Amino acid sequence: MKKNSLYTYIINIRIYGKMARLFLLLLLGIPLQNFAYQEVPVTAEQYTSYRGEIVDSETNKPLVFATITLEGTNISTVTNTEGGFLLKVPSNTESTTLEVSFLGYRSKTVPLASLNQDSNKIELDVLVTELPEVKISVPREAITLVKETLRKKGENYLQDPSLMTAFYRETIKKRRRNVSLSEAVVSIYKTPYSSSRRDAVQMFKSRKSTDYSKLDTLVLKLQGGPFNALYVDVMKYPEYIFTEQSIDDYVFKFDRSTRINDRLIYVISFNQRENILDPLYRGELYIDVERKVLTSAIYSLNITDRVKASRLFVRKKPRNAEVYPVEVAYRVDYREKDGRWYYGYSNALLEFKIDWDKKLFNSVYSMTCEMAVTDWERNTELSEPRYRDRLKSTMILSDEASGFSDPDFWGEYNIIEPEKSIESAIKKIQRQLRKQG
Numbered sequence: 001m002k003k004n005s006l007y008t009y010i011i012n013i014r015i016y017g018k019m020a021r022l023f024l025l026l027l028l029g030i031p032l033q034n035f036a037y038q039e040v041p042v043t044a045e046q047y048t049s050y051r052g053e054i055v056d057s058e059t060n061k062p063l064v065f066a067t068i069t070l071e072g073t074n075i076s077t078v079t080n081t082e083g084g085f086l087l088k089v090p091s092n093t094e095s096t097t098l099e100v101s102f103l104g105y106r107s108k109t110v111p112l113a114s115l116n117q118d119s120n121k122i123e124l125d126v127l128v129t130e131l132p133e134v135k136i137s138v139p140r141e142a143i144t145l146v147k148e149t150l151r152k153k154g155e156n157y158l159q160d161p162s163l164m165t166a167f168y169r170e171t172i173k174k175r176r177r178n179v180s181l182s183e184a185v186v187s188i189y190k191t192p193y194s195s196s197r198r199d200a201v202q203m204f205k206s207r208k209s210t211d212y213s214k215l216d217t218l219v220l221k222l223q224g225g226p227f228n229a230l231y232v233d234v235m236k237y238p239e240y241i242f243t244e245q246s247i248d249d250y251v252f253k254f255d256r257s258t259r260i261n262d263r264l265i266y267v268i269s270f271n272q273r274e275n276i277l278d279p280l281y282r283g284e285l286y287i288d289v290e291r292k293v294l295t296s297a298i299y300s301l302n303i304t305d306r307v308k309a310s311r312l313f314v315r316k317k318p319r320n321a322e323v324y325p326v327e328v329a330y331r332v333d334y335r336e337k338d339g340r341w342y343y344g345y346s347n348a349l350l351e352f353k354i355d356w357d358k359k360l361f362n363s364v365y366s367m368t369c370e371m372a373v374t375d376w377e378r379n380t381e382l383s384e385p386r387y388r389d390r391l392k393s394t395m396i397l398s399d400e401a402s403g404f405s406d407p408d409f410w411g412e413y414n415i416i417e418p419e420k421s422i423e424s425a426i427k428k429i430q431r432q433l434r435k436q437g
Helices: 142-151 306-313 420-436
Strands: 007-013 022-028 047-056 067-070 076-078 084-090 097-101 108-111 121-124 162-174 177-190 200-210 218-223 250-260 263-272 281-288 293-301 321-337 340-356 363-378
Touching (some): 067 321, 076 084, 076 363, 142 263, 142 281, 142 293, 177 420, 306 321, 321 363
Parallel strands (some): 047 121
Antiparallel strands (some): 007 022, 047 084, 067 097, 097 108, 162 177, 177 200, 250 263, 263 281, 281 293, 321 340, 340 363
């Protein structure tokens, strides 16, 4: 074969057992590519930006994935892994207060007038869990509570078709170094939680930045885009983790209790039964015991047998390499509005190793994706995107996006504040591209 031939290897990532939703395309021998900047006209600001961090009031520890909501509206965002946040408030809003909430902490309302635009520090107090004054009927067996919660999704979650605006980000790291970043603002046409119809997604804006030189001769692309995060919505897509048949393959246990907005939350841990040999999941479900509502879920794939785990993920690979996952983890958080709950935020993490024959060191890569709903409204007109305008679950965001642009690219749309390491990587790549321009 010619030395400069292009080899394509597909690693099939099955996030939810037998359902394949994520794909990695490993392309060997691709040189560093130049990406043009996308110029976007800058309009007069019709919003005010507020930056800051959410921390524990006693330890000063950053609170990761805390929710910041413009009170009385559906506008919100979440903190990043460093506790930082960025919220853009429309100038025409009548709301003057932010509500900040985090699992196990007392929620806080903060007047917008008390904040500056560049640097704010909001402290939350740990919420001491007390026994409820009113006796709540709790099933004796944890699995009974889980099944009841799944059955009641038609009562507790959004039942009107909704049009959501969401921010999506995916990153690829080689060991600890960022090598690829793609972002998008998308519209989610959310169907009722009691409906079996799937949600539709339409791209609004997207951008990317990739430094192929950090990947040596290996380039990774994540297939699936926003669907990778959307299908983590357990209450809308329970079949990816708990089907009527597979739910009995797990052992559920009452773990501890906490509170969200002064409501009692039971934490239920789960793990696959010892006699189940196929890799399943383990994790925790956070359930409002009075309303029977799942408020959060944090779980990961059991990788007790890396050969079997590899079979779940790898369809094709280089003949001279062994590819296997070392960590696969997920999280989903729900928010409440007028007594109804809805998908608010989710993330997925995949870390894997590539062992090459006749090489002393292996390659370690991690791929993460996250999506946050930043605004939504009821889809009273039942509008849907045309089929040709819909994103496909096979799409590759890094191929669809056109490159990083100026800071005003996103305009008034809320995003998840990037981590310092990501910001540093973006600036470095932009400098490289300017030199090549």
